[in-house]
Amino acid sequence: MKYKEIFMKRAIQLAKYGLGLTSPNPMVGCVIERNGIILSEGWHYKKEMYHAEFLAINNIKDECLLFNCTLYVTLEPCVHFGETPPCVDLIIKKNIPRVVVGIQDPCDKVKGLGIKKLKKYGIEVIENVLMDKCRILNKRFFTFYEKNRPYIILKWAQSNDGFIYSENIKDNRISGIHARQLNHKWRSEEDGILVGRKTVLNDNPKLNVRKWFGKNPVRIFIDQKLSISNSHFILDGSQYTIVFTEKQKKNQENIEYIQISFEKKIINQILNFLHKKKILSLIVEGGKKTLENFIQENIWDECRTFICDVVLKSGLKAPEITEIKGIVSKKMNLNKDQLIIKLNYQFKN
Numbered sequence: 001m002k003y004k005e006i007f008m009k010r011a012i013q014l015a016k017y018g019l020g021l022t023s024p025n026p027m028v029g030c031v032i033e034r035n036g037i038i039l040s041e042g043w044h045y046k047k048e049m050y051h052a053e054f055l056a057i058n059n060i061k062d063e064c065l066l067f068n069c070t071l072y073v074t075l076e077p078c079v080h081f082g083e084t085p086p087c088v089d090l091i092i093k094k095n096i097p098r099v100v101v102g103i104q105d106p107c108d109k110v111k112g113l114g115i116k117k118l119k120k121y122g123i124e125v126i127e128n129v130l131m132d133k134c135r136i137l138n139k140r141f142f143t144f145y146e147k148n149r150p151y152i153i154l155k156w157a158q159s160n161d162g163f164i165y166s167e168n169i170k171d172n173r174i175s176g177i178h179a180r181q182l183n184h185k186w187r188s189e190e191d192g193i194l195v196g197r198k199t200v201l202n203d204n205p206k207l208n209v210r211k212w213f214g215k216n217p218v219r220i221f222i223d224q225k226l227s228i229s230n231s232h233f234i235l236d237g238s239q240y241t242i243v244f245t246e247k248q249k250k251n252q253e254n255i256e257y258i259q260i261s262f263e264k265k266i267i268n269q270i271l272n273f274l275h276k277k278k279i280l281s282l283i284v285e286g287g288k289k290t291l292e293n294f295i296q297e298n299i300w301d302e303c304r305t306f307i308c309d310v311v312l313k314s315g316l317k318a319p320e321i322t323e324i325k326g327i328v329s330k331k332m333n334l335n336k337d338q339l340i341i342k343l344n345y346q347f348k349n
């Protein structure tokens with residue numbers, strides 16, 4: 001690994017501490033190095049809190065140390081006033097002579113302007129170091145700004161013989177405890193979680209984070225005729241919930257009713273609304289019909305399937321993704337279950 005890449009790799013590691021906490025902002029990590037020694041580190045640890053560059057720079061009490069140092073940052077520094085002042089101005093003010101950037105910011109307010117301003121003030125800028133890794137780090141943020149929709153993860157558990165539901169299931173569960181715990185970790189990492197009406201009716205899911213720590217995602221479900229009663233967990237108001245329906249209904253505390261047309265395809269209407277709400281990522285947890293909407297329209301980015309250690313013999317068949325579309329990126333065993341992750345895009349590792 002080349003010299004610059006070692007420090008960028010560390011900055012990526014730091015950025016990942018913000019997973020599930022920074023949205024709608026990106027995850028960003030920053031390292032300040034001189035003569036091969038890391039002087040300071042920082043990462044954006046929570047939305048509305050300090051940026052990575054600000055923390056790394058302000059950790060250094062003796063400003064003489066900044067002489068001839070290099071600042072590594074996973075994403076182009078911001079140039080606009082947001083919740084904090086522009087990081088570019090701070091880098092200029094502190095006379096940092098060299099900045100290594102992982103990838104350009106896709107957001108219109110920055111998009112190359114940060115790099116341009118640094119160069120204008122005589123700062124040496126080295127761009128695109130570990131660019132693909134920095135892009136994957138912020139796959140949600142890049143999808144949101146480039147495709148104008150959330151990053152979409154399809155998730156389901158199926159029996160060894162390919163069913164997602166059957167009357168033969170014991171306790172309404174297909175997957176084992178390890179898979180279920182991992183699923184709760186995943187929920188804590190995404191902004192929204194979507195299910196169909198029949199899943200709410202049959203399973204009465206809470207769709208919160210119980211077997212892990214972290215924030216709950218916004219619950220989202222489709223209920224055309226508003227037939228789900230308030231006795232279901234999803235309408236208990238304990239967590240922000242959005243219901244897509246054809247009916248008009250006044251919002252309640254923590255529950256927002258959004259009227260859409262069921263005469264047109266509904267997925268794009270849902271995604272447009274979630275984009276306006278700044279929901280950067282969505283995990284779709286079933287059932288079959290709801291998942292198939294996304295698969296048929298080829299609007300998804302990642303598919304996570306648990307192939308579980310049960311045989312059901314009959315029931316509701318699992319959705320299918322053709323081999324050409326889903327590139328298998330990972331296979332792993334979780335006790336007796338197997339996890340397969342497919343991606344709907346290609347990237348270099």
Ligand SMILES: NC(=O)c1ccc[n+]([C@@H]2O[C@H](COP(=O)([O-])OP(=O)(O)OC[C@H]3O[C@@H](n4cnc5c(N)ncnc54)[C@H](OP(=O)(O)O)[C@@H]3O)[C@@H](O)[C@H]2O)c1
Pocket residue numbers: 155156157158163164165174195196197198199200202203222223224225262266267285286287288289290291293316
């Ligand atoms: N193993 C797993 O990982 C897993 C995960 C989740 C669920 N499940 C199982 O899956 C079963 C439910 O699956 P399912 O396929 O029957 O139902 P589903 O996908 O949960 O819900 C389908 C319903 O959602 C609404 N809907 C979804 N997409 C729509 C669209 N494009 N246009 C209009 N309405 C739309 C419709 O409601 P209306 O009927 O009001 O039109 C539709 O009947 C449950 O029994 C559950 O146990 C398994």
